[in-house]
């Protein structure tokens with residue numbers, strides 16, 4: 001019984017110390033992630049635009065449930081940070097201010113958009129500007 005408890009103690013000791021060790025190693029060796037290149041942002045933004053279901057309501061050129069990406073980018077004058085501010089719920093809509101329409105988009109902002117990182121929002125906005133460039 002004694003040896004068994006000793007064994008458990010040793011086990012606990014090691015599991016704690018290895019956790020600490022990995023923490024230390026990660027802290028010291030994890031490189032600072034550089035900002036994504038423009039191409040990677042566009043690539044990631046494109047993927048997120050469909051994965052996060054934006055595409056079901058926003059087509060690039062046609063009005064669907066929501067305004068087209070072309071329409072949005074035109075009204076925002078390609079201002080990525082203003083789009084990001086809107087997606088973070090920090091500014092009011094300017095493209096379509098019909099209250100029923102605003103409520104639909106607001107539900108996204110209050111819901112899943114809360115869980116999207118700043119880097120991902122930046123990628124989405126970059127993609128939106130890029131995809132309209134030749135339209």
Ligand code: HEC
Pocket residue numbers: 049052053054055056057058065066067072083086087092093094095096097101102103104105106108113124
């Ligand atoms: C269920 C449908 C729906 C989904 C999904 C959706 N949107 Fe919208 N979106 C709308 C509607 C409707 C509007 C028009 C109301 C408005 O402009 O606020 C809108 C407006 C917008 C606007 C313009 C806001 C303004 O200033 O008027 C942006 C930018 C936008 N959406 C981005 C996105 C992005 C990015 C996603 C995905 C992360 C997304 N939307 C997902 C329906 C949707």
